[in-house]
Amino acid sequence: MQHLDHDRLVFLALGETEADNGESTHLDNCAHCRVELQALRQVAGLGVETQGLADLPDPPEHIWQGIVAEVRAAEAVPSLTEARRQQATEPVTIVQRSNGSAAKPHTPGASGAESGGRSRARRRGGWSRWAASTVAAVAAAAIGVVGTVSVLRPDDPEPAPTPAVLASAPLAAFGSTPKAAQGDARILQNGQLHLHVANLPRVPGYYEVWLINPTTMQMFSVGTLGGDADALLPLPPNVDLKSYSVVDVSAEQYDNKPAHSGDSLLRGTLTG
Amino acid sequence: MTAPRQEPDPPVDDLAPRFCAGDEAALREAYDRYGRAVLHLATSMLANRSDAEDVTQATFVAAWLGRGTFDPAKGSLIGWLLGIGRRKVIDRMRASARETRVVETVRQLAEPAPTGPDPDRVVDRLVIADELARLPDDQRRMLELAFYDDLTHQQIATVTGVPLGTVKSHIRRGMASLKRRWEVDGAAPGPRPAGLSGAR
Numbered sequence: 001m002q003h004l005d006h007d008r009l010v011f012l013a014l015g016e017t018e019a020d021n022g023e024s025t026h027l028d029n030c031a032h033c034r035v036e037l038q039a040l041r042q043v044a045g046l047g048v049e050t051q052g053l054a055d056l057p058d059p060p061e062h063i064w065q066g067i068v069a070e071v072r073a074a075e076a077v078p079s080l081t082e083a084r085r086q087q088a089t090e091p092v093t094i095v096q097r098s099n100g101s102a103a104k105p106h107t108p109g110a111s112g113a114e115s116g117g118r119s120r121a122r123r124r125g126g127w128s129r130w131a132a133s134t135v136a137a138v139a140a141a142a143i144g145v146v147g148t149v150s151v152l153r154p155d156d157p158e159p160a161p162t163p164a165v166l167a168s169a170p171l172a173a174f175g176s177t178p179k180a181a182q183g184d185a186r187i188l189q190n191g192q193l194h195l196h197v198a199n200l201p202r203v204p205g206y207y208e209v210w211l212i213n214p215t216t217m218q219m220f221s222v223g224t225l226g227g228d229a230d231a232l233l234p235l236p237p238n239v240d241l242k243s244y245s246v247v248d249v250s251a252e253q254y255d256n257k258p259a260h261s262g263d264s265l266l267r268g269t270l271t272g
Numbered sequence: 273m274t275a276p277r278q279e280p281d282p283p284v285d286d287l288a289p290r291f292c293a294g295d296e297a298a299l300r301e302a303y304d305r306y307g308r309a310v311l312h313l314a315t316s317m318l319a320n321r322s323d324a325e326d327v328t329q330a331t332f333v334a335a336w337l338g339r340g341t342f343d344p345a346k347g348s349l350i351g352w353l354l355g356i357g358r359r360k361v362i363d364r365m366r367a368s369a370r371e372t373r374v375v376e377t378v379r380q381l382a383e384p385a386p387t388g389p390d391p392d393r394v395v396d397r398l399v400i401a402d403e404l405a406r407l408p409d410d411q412r413r414m415l416e417l418a419f420y421d422d423l424t425h426q427q428i429a430t431v432t433g434v435p436l437g438t439v440k441s442h443i444r445r446g447m448a449s450l451k452r453r454w455e456v457d458g459a460a461p462g463p464r465p466a467g468l469s470g471a472r
Contacts, residue, residue, distance in 0.1 A: 006444060039455070043450045043454055053401035059311040
């Protein structure tokens, strides 16, 4: 069978002419030409939509600075890939190590993620005792997310997650907070919450940091923020970040009321 | 196509191998070249500008730290970056959806839901735009007249003073390059099944 001339297919794809009867008959019967025409039509449609894309505005410089800062932080610790390699050769299990310590994550419904975290946590043999006994929940939360993505896209070429940061959340101005207020929360491998904030509005009292479980709306306080742009706050060793996935910065008063004031300034959701 | 005229080879581009090898200058260069496209993808999909900037930042950080998994033989650096960006955008949209539920519970205030086009389409568009920019000038110029000004081959020949046969050959070659690139680097590579036009 003689295929349609490629120039004709391009003409048809660009919509310059309609297929004549003979061509229509051929296209009905020839999958090769039909697929080719279909692809060329898609490309032509995309081509039309590229107008203006050659002159996109430059991204702001602070994005670049953020990239450099994160890369520096991440390169200061061994990569997760290296850690996984160790895992293959280290028979120590987290289960034994965590026996007797108070650190078992007790999250109903999270058993799947927990066991994933446990098996992966073997590689943490070289970490501090704290890490060995307690980071399982954190790891489970972070790796649970990664695992989901891998299942959805089996050929996912996405690189291994950054080692220093198990999960992170951009914090955006919440409610009536001026939009300039923003920040970043990162769960570090050493079990600390690194908080970076900018342009927080002045408040008469103080800032308090919370982790919130969006399903149950249960929350607990992680600590207070001083005047610095950056703060490192220790997390409870057995915290289940899969459940307490929302980071919240609130404005609080010295009012003898330890509960959340309801006045959230920044908020963001942790992802792995 | 018999005896195609040899197009001049594009200048040798060693950015991808340098990036893979961990040359820090290559990270900056990749950002200078492709940061715009990644940010465009993110801003197209995410209502919140600071979310979009954050996704752009996270994309380059993840790409750099995971550069060992990038295989230049399987696609271009920009295609790979956009693939990472696309997944981060989707993660962020899911996270905002969860957050919106929190917001509604706590404050009875709804945040604007993320809106935007199909991320695959935005990625494909950026890939095609990148390839268009790499085409030899003649091919690009004529395709732009066809795409943006909706001119026919004949009209392009008239406007440019280039013989119709040459116009045809430029457009045919340009389209072939765009298609090849799209099949390699598009968000859902490979020719789409017939009859699904615009359904993606």
